[in-house]
Amino acid sequence: MISYTLICAKGHEFAEHFDDFDDCQAKLKAKALKCPTCGSKSLTKGLSAPNVGGQAAAPAPTCPAAGGCMNGACGLKR
Ligand SMILES: [Zn+2]
Secondary structure (H helix, E strand, O other), X not given: OEEEEEEEOOOOXXXXXEOOHHHHXXXXXXXXXXOOOOOOOOEEEEEEOOOOOOOOOOXXXXXXXXXXXXXXXXXXXX
């Protein structure tokens, strides 16, 4: 079991669990998944989720606007 972050065409990020990388690729290719926020099936895999032993994950990118844009317009987490 591995967790990947997926990003839809509108920039919504969400995590999905897959058996492995191939399972992830297959489901993306088959459009078997959709964004829970907007229902878009245009998904791309984001940075690998920090589900792998021990090492601290790199900090998530943050919105460059002061205080964050708050609406996800920049596609980054606030
Ligand atoms: Zn979306």
